[in-house]
Amino acid sequence: MSKLxxxxxxxxxxxxxxxxxxxxxxxxxxxxxxxxxxxVQPKLTVAIGPGHFFQSLCAAMPDPPYATTKWVGxxxxxxxxGLPNVNGLIVVNDYKxxxxxxxxxxxxxxxxxxxxxxxxxxxxxxxxxxxxxGFIGCGAQAYGHLDNLRDALPGLRKVVCSSRGRSSAExxxxxxxxSGLDAEVSNAPDEALACDVVVSTVPAQPGLEPxxxxxxxxxxxxxxxxxxxxxxxxxxxxxxxILATDDHAQAADPANRAKLRYPxxxxxxxxxxxxxxxxxxxxxxxxxxxxxxGFALGDLAIAAEVIAEAKRAGRGLHLPx
Numbered sequence: 001m002s003k004l005x006x007x008x009x010x011x012x013x014x015x016x017x018x019x020x021x022x023x024x025x026x027x028x029x030x031x032x033x034x035x036x037x038x039x040v041q042p043k044l045t046v047a048i049g050p051g052h053f054f055q056s057l058c059a060a061m062p063d064p065p066y067a068t069t070k071w072v073g074x075x076x077x078x079x080x081x082g083l084p085n086v087n088g089l090i091v092v093n094d095y096k097x098x099x100x101x102x103x104x105x106x107x108x109x110x111x112x113x114x115x116x117x118x119x120x121x122x123x124x125x126x127x128x129x130x131x132x133x134g135f136i137g138c139g140a141q142a143y144g145h146l147d148n149l150r151d152a153l154p155g156l157r158k159v160v161c162s163s164r165g166r167s168s169a170e171x172x173x174x175x176x177x178x179s180g181l182d183a184e185v186s187n188a189p190d191e192a193l194a195c196d197v198v199v200s201t202v203p204a205q206p207g208l209e210p211x212x213x214x215x216x217x218x219x220x221x222x223x224x225x226x227x228x229x230x231x232x233x234x235x236x237x238x239x240x241x242i243l244a245t246d247d248h249a250q251a252a253d254p255a256n257r258a259k260l261r262y263p264x265x266x267x268x269x270x271x272x273x274x275x276x277x278x279x280x281x282x283x284x285x286x287x288x289x290x291x292x293x294g295f296a297l298g299d300l301a302i303a304a305e306v307i308a309e310a311k312r313a314g315r316g317l318h319l320p321x
Contacts, residue, residue, distance in 0.1 A: 002099060002320075002321045003318040003319065003320065003321065004100055004101065004102065004103060004318070004319045004320070004321050005101065005102040005103070005307065005310065005316045005317070005318055005319075006102070006103050006104075006316060006317045006318075006319055007102065007103075007104045007105065007306065007307075007310055007315070007316045007317075008105055008316075008317075009105040009107060009108045011105075011310065011315050011316050011317075012104065012105055012108040012109070012112075012306055013108065014313075014315060015306060015309045015310060015313060015315060017112060017302070017305060017306060017309060018151075019115075019116065019119060019147060019148040019151035019152070020151060021305060022112060022113070022115075022116035022119075022148070022302060022305060023116055023119055023120045023123070023148075023151075023152065025116075025301045025302060025304065025305040026113070026116055026117060026120050026270070026298060026301050026302070027120060027274050028063075028301070029061060029297050029298070029300065029301035030120075030270045030271045030273075030274045030275075030297065030301075031271075031274050031275060032061055032062075032063065033061075033247075033270075033271045033297055034271040034272065034274060034275035034277070035275075037061065037062060038059065038060065038061040038297055039059065039060040039061070039067075040058070040059045040060075040247070040250075040295070040296050040297050041058045041059070041296070042249075042250060042253045042255070042256065043055050043056070043057050043250070043253075043255070043256060043293070043294075043296070044056040045255060050076070050204060050205070050206045051074065051075070051076025051077070051085075051203065051204030051205055051206065052074065052075050052076065052077075053073075053074050054071070054072065054073050054074070055070075055071075055072050055074070056069055056070070056071055056072075057069065057070045057072070057294070057295075057296035057299060058070075058296055059295075059296035059297045059299065059300040060095060060300070061095070061297070061300060061301075062095055064304040064307075064308070065094065065095035065096060066092050066093065066094065066095055066101070066300060066303070066304050066307075067092070067093045067094075067095055067098075067300075068090055068091065068092050068093070068296070068299060068300045068303055069090070069091050069296075070088055070089070070090045070091075070106050070109070070110075070296065070299045071088055071089055071090075071091075071106070072086060072087065072088030072106055072110065073086075073087050073088060074086050074087075074204075075087075076203050076204045076205050076206075077205075079139075079203075084107055084140060085139070085203050086107055086110055087106070087107050088106030088107055088110065089103060089104070089105065089106045090102075090103070090104040090105075090106045090109055090299060090303050091103055092104065092303055092304075092307065099321075100321065101307075102303070102307055104303055104306060104307075106299075109299055109302050109303055109306065110294075110299070111140055111141060111143075111144045112144065112302050112306075113294075113298040113299050113301070113302040114141060114144065114145075114226060114294060114298070115141065115144030115145045115147070115148040115149075116148055116298070116302065117246060117270065117290075117292065117294075117295070117298050118145055118148065118149065118199070118224035118226065118290060119145075119148035119149050119151065119152040120152075120270060120273075120274075121224065121244060121270065121273070121290035121292075122149055122152050122153060122197070122222055122224065122290070123152050124268075124273040124280035124281065125222050125242060125244060125273075125280055125281050125288040125290060126152075126153055126196075126197055126222035126281070126288070127196060127220050127222065127281070127284060128153065128155070129155050130153045130155055130156060130196035130197050130220075130222065131155055131156065131157055131158065131196055132156070132157070132158045132159075132160065132194075132195040132196045132197070133146070133149060133150075133156050133158070133159055133160070133195050133196065133197040133198070133199065134159075134160040134161075134162070134191070134192025134193060134194070134195035134197070134198045134199070135159065135160070135161050135162065135163075135172065135192060135198075135199050135200075135201070136162050136163075136189045136192050136193075136198070136199070136200045136201070136202060136212065136231060137162075137163055137164075137199075137200060137201035137202045137203070137227065138161050138162075138163040138168045138169045138171070138172035138201075139163075139168065139201060139203070141199075141201040141226050142161075142172055142199065142201055143172065143175060145199045145201070145224065145226070146159065146172075146175075146176060146179070147179075149197060149199070149224075150179075150181075153197065156181070156196075156197065157181060157182060158181065158182045158183070158184075158195075159172075159173065159176040159181050159182065159183040159184075160183075160184055160186050160191055160192045160194075160195055161173045161176070161183060161184065161185050161186065161192075162185075162186045162187070162188065162189045162191065162192045164202075166185065166187070169185045169186075170185050173185050189211065189212060189231075190213075190216055193212065193213075193216045193217055193218075193221075194216070194218060195218075195221070196218070196220065196221060196222070197221070197222050197223075197224075198217065198221060198222070198223045198224070199223075199224045199226060200212065200223065200224070200225050200226060200227050200229075200231055200232070201226045201227050202227045202230060202231040203227065204227075204230060208230060208231070210230070210231055210232055210233045210234065210261070211231055212231045212232045212233065213232075213233055213236060214232060214233065214236040214237050214239060214240055214287075214289075215236055215239065217240070217287050218287075219284075219285040219286075219287065220284050220285055220286065220287070221287050221288070222281075222287075222288050222289070222290075223240075223287075223288070223289040223290065223291075224289075224290050225261075225289055225290065225291040225292070226292075228259050228260050228261060228291070228293055229260055229261030229262055229289075229291045230261055232261050232262075234261040234262050237261065237262040237289065237291070238262065240287045240288060240289050241283075241286035241287050241288060242267050242268065242280070242281065242286060242287075242288040242289070243262060243266050243267055243288075243289050243291060244266055244267060244268040244269060244270075244273065244278075244288070244289070244290050244291070244292075245260075245264070245266045245268075245269050245290070245291055245292045245293075246269060246270050246290075246292035246293070246294065246295040246298065247269050247270065247271065247295045247297070248266060248269045248271075248272075250293065250295055251264050251266055251269070251292075251293070252264060252265075256293050259293060260291060260293060261291070262291055266291075268280065270295075
């Protein structure tokens with residue numbers, strides 16, 4: 001009888017997927033994507049209100065042979081309820097037979113894949129000698145991004161933390177110090193913009209007005225705009241030397257384009273960077289940004305890596321179909 005593997009957030013955390021393994025899984029998937037061997041559909045979004053929506057993200061690839069859908073709910077005011085802003089589940093089917101093989105906590109996978117995608121982009125777009133990293137927003141994505149970007153850019157030594165709530169910035173700074181880094185809390189987001197690497201993770205909220213100016217970014221800076229670029233003044237973004245996204249076709253989809261602070265066109269996406277058809281950074285002074293809405297292939301690649309590690313570790317709950 002077939003069994004369905006269920007992996008909770010605790011199971012996924014216990015597997016301790018390494019940043020390099022996550023980047024390699026993503027690079028493999030996007031290489032297949034560049035070769036036309038994957039199948040990905042545009043996001044389906046059910047909008048409820050500002051910062052409140054549901055989405056379905058679907059993808060399939062032959063190696064590892066899986067197809068996935070992620071059903072996710074986003075509620076920007078969940079922090080007031082003591083809940084994550086993003087919650088979801090991932091269902092995984094066998095690529096050939098269509099039989100369901102696993103259900104995974106989608107919130108954990110979202111954090112893992114988003115940070116790993118930023119780190120994969122950074123390996124092509126950031127200066128290898130980057131020393132300082134600034135965060136605008138210090139929630140769950142900040143933690144994942146610090147670990148993954150530090151692995152991709154081992155020269156990072158100093159963290160500048162800026163957040164709407166000072167307590168979250170102080171907590172994140174303490175985490176950075178425990179990880180062996182210098183860290184400081186800043187009340188002014190512009191101080192974070194002076195770093196070699198900048199990560200913006202500002203959640204959607206009613207009445208949010210752009211407050212970040214790309215003109216303040218230093219030469220050689222790399223930005224991961226994890227938040228669709230919502231805190232950035234959109235008119236200044238095209239002045240950057242390279243604007244990249246996760247997938248050209250998805251970014252051009254009208255529903256997704258409307259969400260991004262900069263609507264395109266983009267100079268590169270992850271598939272073109274991995275395949276070498278886009279050059280990435282070619283000059284030390286170039287200012288670059290990875291601005292992305294999240295791509296279903298990333299969820300699939302990380303889910304496949306998690307399933308493989310769970311099988312090796314004997315982790316998870318097996319349920320009858």
